[in-house]
Structure formats: C-alpha cells, structure tokens
Amino acid sequence: MDIVQLVIVGIIVGSIIGLGAIGLTLTYGVMKFANFAHGDLMTLGMFLAFFIVADVGLEGGKIGPLSFGWGMLPAALFAMVGVAAAALLLDRLVFRPLRLRGGGIITMAVASLGIGIGLRAVVQMIWGPSPTRYTSGINKAVTIFGEVKIQPDQFLIVALTLVLAVAVYVLLYRTKLGKAMRATADNPTLAEVAGIETESVRRWVWVLGGALIAVAGIMLALQAQLRFDAGFNLILPLFAATILGGIGNPAGALVGGLIVGVSQEVSTEWIDTGLKPGVPFVILILMLLVRPRGLFGSSV
Numbered sequence: 286m287d288i289v290q291l292v293i294v295g296i297i298v299g300s301i302i303g304l305g306a307i308g309l310t311l312t313y314g315v316m317k318f319a320n321f322a323h324g325d326l327m328t329l330g331m332f333l334a335f336f337i338v339a340d341v342g343l344e345g346g347k348i349g350p351l352s353f354g355w356g357m358l359p360a361a362l363f364a365m366v367g368v369a370a371a372a373l374l375l376d377r378l379v380f381r382p383l384r385l386r387g388g389g390i391i392t393m394a395v396a397s398l399g400i401g402i403g404l405r406a407v408v409q410m411i412w413g414p415s416p417t418r419y420t421s422g423i424n425k426a427v428t429i430f431g432e433v434k435i436q437p438d439q440f441l442i443v444a445l446t447l448v449l450a451v452a453v454y455v456l457l458y459r460t461k462l463g464k465a466m467r468a469t470a471d472n473p474t475l476a477e478v479a480g481i482e483t484e485s486v487r488r489w490v491w492v493l494g495g496a497l498i499a500v501a502g503i504m505l506a507l508q509a510q511l512r513f514d515a516g517f518n519l520i521l522p523l524f525a526a527t528i529l530g531g532i533g534n535p536a537g538a539l540v541g542g543l544i545v546g547v548s549q550e551v552s553t554e555w556i557d558t559g560l561k562p563g564v565p566f567v568i569l570i571l572m573l574l575v576r577p578r579g580l581f582g583s584s585v
Contacts, residue, residue, distance in 0.1 A: 286517060287431075287432060287433070288373070288551065288554055289360070289431070289531070290432070290434070290549045291551045291553065291554060292305075292547055292551060292570040293435055294549070294550045295543075295546045295547030295548070295549070295550035296443060296489055296543060296547060297442055297443060297544035298508070298549075298550060299509060299526075299543035299545060299546020299547055300442050300447075300504070300506060300542065300543070300546070301442060301445035301446070301501055301504045301505050301542075301546075302325065302519065302526050302542035302543075302544070302545050302546050303450070303451070303526060303538060303540070303541065303542025303543055303546075304446045304449060304498075304500065304501040304537035304539070305323070305324075305448060305498050305501035305502075305519065305523050305526075305568060306325055306496055306523050306526035306530065306538035306539070306541060306542045306569050307449075307450065307497055307500045307539060307545075307584045308323065308493070308494035308495070308496075308501070308529045309323045309351065309454055309494070309498075309523050309524070309527050309540045310527045310530070310532060310533055310534060310535055310537070310538040311490055311493060311494050311497075311535060311536070312490060312491070312494045313435040313532055313533065314532065314533035315336055315470045315486065315487060315490045315528065316380070316487065316490070317395075318390045318392070318393035318397070319390070319395050319397070319524070320393060320394075320397045321397045321398040321401050322397040322400040322404060323397075323401075323494075323498060323516075323520065323523060324377070324400070324401065324516035324517050324518075324519050324520035324523060325366050325388045325400075325401040325402075325404040325405050325408075325516050325517055326371065326372060326404065326495060326498050326499075326516065327498045327499070327501055327502035327505065327515070327516035327519065328404070328405065328408055328501075328502060328512075328513060328514070328515050328516035328517070329363070329368055329371060329404055329408060329501035329502070330365070330367070330368045330409055330495075330498060330499030330500070330501070330502035331499075331503055331505060331506040331511050331515065332362040332411070332412050332511060332513075333360075333362055333368065333499070334357065334360040334363065334364040334419070334499075334502075334506070335360075335362055335417070335419060335506070335511055336360075336362035336363075337356065337359060337363050337364075338353070338354075338356050338357060338360045338419050338420075339417075339419065339551075342424050343356035343359060343360065344356045345357075345406075346422070347462060348514045349437070350427075350435075350437040351418050351422075351424070351437050351438055351441065351521075352419070352420055352423075352424035352437075352536075353420055353438075353507070354417035354420075354510060356498070357419070357437070357503075360454075360497070360503075361500065361503055362461070362500045364499040364500075364502070365495070365496040365498070365499045365500065366496075366504060368495040368496065368498060368499035368502075369388035369491065369492040369493075369495035369496050369499070370495075371495065372491040372492070372494060372495035373488060373491050373492065373516070374538075375400055376487070376491050379396055379400065379488075380393060380396070380397075381484075383396060383487065384503065390585060393433060394403045395502050395504050397489045400502070401517065403548060404522075405513060405516075405517055408513045409513040412511075412513065413513075414513055416510040416511060416512045417510065418506070418510055418511065419507065419509045419511070420507060424436045424437060424438050430534055436571075438507045438508070441507075442504045442507065442508060445500070445504070445561045446539070447505075447582040449497065449500065450535070450536070450539050450575055453493070453497070453535050454535065454536065455511050455540070456493070457535065457558075457580065460492060462486075465481045465482075465486050466486055466490060466514050468481055469481060469483045469486045469487070470533060499504075501540065502515075502516060505519065521562070521566075522542075522545050522546075522562070522565060523542075523570050525541070525545050526538055526541035526542040526544070526565075527567060528541070528573070528579055529541035529544060529545065529565075529568070529569050529579055529580060530542070530579055530580055530581055531578055531579030531580055531581040534579070535580045536581060537579060537580055537581030539580070540580060541579070541580065544565070544568065546563040548565055548568055549561040549564045549565055551563060552564040
C-alpha cells in the first residue's frame with residue numbers, strides 16, 4: 286500500500302485512539318489511577334448504540350454518503366448517557382469506597398481490571414461473541430488525490446475528533462468547571478480548602494470521560510467491527526497514547542494517539558501487520574528515555 290495511504294489510515298485510527306486517550310488522561314489526572322476498564326467501557330458504548338440501531342430498529346434513512354442512518358444520532362446520545370451512567374455507578378459502588386478507605390493506585394487499578402473483565406463478559410453474554418456491524422451496506426471510498434482513498438465515515442471520524450478535542454479544551458480552560466477540574470487534579474486537598482466540591486468534580490470527570498469513550502467506541506465500530514473484545518484490544522494503545530502525550534494533558538493525549546496510529550500503520554510498509562502493535566511501544570520507550578513525562582507532561 287502506498288505510504289501516503291498508510292498515513293491517512295494512521296490518522297483515522299489515531300483519531301479514535303486519541304479521543305479515547307483524552308477520556309483516559311482526564312480520569313487519570315483527577316482520580317490518580319490507571320483505569321483498565323476504560324477499553325471495555327468503549328465496547329459498552331459501541332454496543333449500546335448497536336442496541337438502538339439494530340435491536341430497537343431505529344435505523345432511519347441514510348445520511349448522505351455515510352454508511353449509517355439518522356438513527357445513529359439518538360443511538361450515539363444513548364450510548365454517551367449510558368456509558369457515563371455506568372462510569373458513575375462504578376465509581377459509586379467501587380472506586381469511591383476504595384478511595385475513602387485510602388486504597389492505593391495499585392488497588393484501584395486492579396479493581397478496574399476486574400471491572401473490565403466483568404463488563405466484557407456481560408457484553409459477550411448479551412450480544413454474543415461474533416463480530417457484527419451497524420449496517421450491512423458498503424461505505425464506498427472516494428479519491429481525495431492521486432490514488433489515495435478515504436471513506437465518508439472516516440472523514441467524519443477525523444472531523445468529529447477535532448471538534449470534540451476543541452470542546453474539551455474550551456471546557457477545561459474557559460469554564461468554571463474546567464478550572465475546578467484542573468485545581469482538583471493539581472491538589473485535591475487545597476482545592477477542597479478553596480471551596481471546590483471535589484467529589485462533584487470527580488463525578489463530572491466520569492461523565493465526560495464516559496461520553497468521550499462512548500463516541501470513540503462508535504467510531505471504532507464504524508472503522509472496523511463491533512466485537513465484544515474490541516475495547517480490550519485497544520487498551521494498550523490507549524495507554525501508550527496517554528503516556529506518550531503526557532499523563533493528564535488532553536491535547537497531548539490526542540497528539541499521542543495520532544503518533545501511535547500513524548506509526549503502527551506506516552510500519553506495515555516494512556514489517557508484518559501482526560507486529561505493528563509493538564511499534565508504538567518502541568517509540569514510547571525511546572520517548573520516555575528522553576522525556577519521562579511525555580511530550581506535553583502536565584496535569585489537566
């Protein structure tokens with residue numbers, strides 16, 4: 286495949302990884318632990334949208350050249366609300382009690398790993414192990430220049446990622462809630478002394494992270510397929526993007542996601558496709574040797 290085509294595919298895949306990594310880095314920045322259930326929340330999001338589109342039958346007419354219909358809009362909203370609610374419930378039942386009991390980052394991380402396994406099992410029990418798609422139609426690619434082709438769905442993935450990334454930036458740096466999030470991430474004790482309700486901030490972080498990862502899950506399903514283990518298979522690239530960009534930095538997470546996506550796709554020009562997941566980690570190790578805090582290491 287032409288190298289330019291590989292770069293384009295890498296940007297598309299990187300956009301999905303970057304959007305998911307933004308939610309992951311926000312969670313880590315405020316909660317101070319690695320949420321290994323993040324990928325499985327992504328899977329939950331894609332299947333909640335599938336429930337509305339396929340199981341309920343709310344497909345609607347096709348939206349222009351896109352592969353899906355107008356029913357995807359309420360389906361995406363349902364997925365965002367559903368995953369945000371699930372994240373809040375998990376925090377209420379598991380993470381908050383552990384936090385109040387002084388649970389360390391290892392305890393929280395192991396708990397999230399168990400939650401991820403449980404979510405994956407629930408999705409598999411409800412929707413089965415076989416891969417599926419939102420629609421059976423073919424999303425025809427269009428030529429943008431030379432022999433480089435891209436599907437309309439892929440245009441949407443990149444554009445929507447940029448819009449949501451800008452929206453997160455505005456929220457964090459132009460709103461009172463964003464200021465409270467950054468203060469809680471920097472020093473939760475001092476934030477409480479200053480009158481910030483840190484528990485309320487944490488709830489909003491779960492809502493925001495859940496909504497973002499739900500959209501990323503839908504994007505992943507549009508780019509590939511719906512699989513019960515899709516999010517789990519993407520968790521390591523998500524962490525690679527988060528660490529590469531700098532833990533706690535949403536803009537860095539997006540850049541890290543693009544680097545991960547492009548590097549692993551372009552690498553297939555010279556190595557077997559089965560080896561490409563290892564490429565981002567080679568870059569990650571080299572980067573951490575030079576800049577241990579990542580490219581843009583800072584807190585939200």
